[in-house]
Amino acid sequence: MDLGIANRTAIVAGGSRGCGRGIVEALAAEGTRVLFTGRNADAVNATQAEVRSNGGQVTGLVADMTTRDGVTEIMDAARAAYGDPDILIVNAPNAFPKRSGHLRGFENCADEDYLETFDNHVLSVVRLTRAVLPAMKARQWGRLLNIGTIAFKTPHQEDPMPATDVRIAVAPLQRILAHEYGRWGITANIIATGPFESELSRDYLASIPEIKTPEWYLRMLPVGRWGQPIEMGWLAAFLCSDRAAFLTGEVIRLDGGYTKSLF
Incomplete structure (x- = not known):
């Protein structure tokens, strides 16, 4: 299927590793010109080299999407490389605050933890x-896509x-954007991700060996395996395409059947 996004321009904020890299690869394979970011220079350079070697038009940038200066840097770099973007995909950084790390429980979370998470995952968008x-x-014409979590629908206790x-x-932000800007051909959606093979997932599992193990996840997954980053990329590319022009304001689970709720 021709997705109709060849020669479109995309920003993928958080695209150097894991699912973000899968999205960059899928868009580049469709002929989209991609400016992607990451905070680790080695990962950014490796992804840029790999995708370019496969014929993709990509530019990697070491930048922090969670700051005002970082957003300015990202926009300036995208415009310099390819022009104003038609597509924005935000794959925000680790959800766990630096101070508390993977500590659990409401009493372990300070005001600063909430503020850091809000900066990273909401203000960046x-x-x-x-x-x-x-x-x-x-x-x-425009496509706004956020890479979220299945916790949007079923909170992780x-x-x-x-x-x-x-x-x-x-989630309500994207729904509001879908309603307000749909008249200009702009859609806004969220992919709620489940268990995917990535460095972040491995770190997460290592932090909770007493709660969740790889074997526990496999028992919870009807498909019997974790997702691959390129599978995230394929869905993201479709949602950002001409073929998905009537799909907007949605939170779409991509979790291998892990979540058991109906909606």
Whole structure:
């Protein structure tokens, strides 16, 4: 299927590793020009080299999407490389605050943990979206996509409160954007991710060996395996395509059947 996004321009904020890299690879395979970011220079350089070796038009940038200066740097680099973006995908950094790490329980979470999580997962989306909307409106076409979590639909009781409580604010934000900007051909959606093979997932599992193990996850997954980053990429590419123009304001689970709730 031709997704109709060849020669479109995309920003993938958080695209150097794991599912973010899978998204970069899938978009590049469709002929999209991609400016992607990461905070680890080695990972950024490795992903850029690999995707370019396969014929993709990509530019990697070491930048921090969670700061105002970082957002300005990302936008300047995207415009310099390919022009104003048609597509914005935000794959925000680790949901666990630096101070508390993987500590569990409400009493272990300070104000600073909530504020850090809000900066990382909500304000980063707000600032980047604000920066890309004018050009999307002018072109009468745009795709806004956030990479979220299945905790949006089924909160993880064993995770730190900010990881669940704060990140969900992106869901009503994307729904509001879908309603407000749909008249300009702009869609806004969320992929709620489940267990995927990634460095972040391995770190997460190592932090809770007494609660969840790889074997426990496999028993919970009807498909019998973890997801692969490129599978995230394929769904993201579709949601950002011409073929998904009527799909907006949705939180779409991609979890191998892990979540048992109906909606």
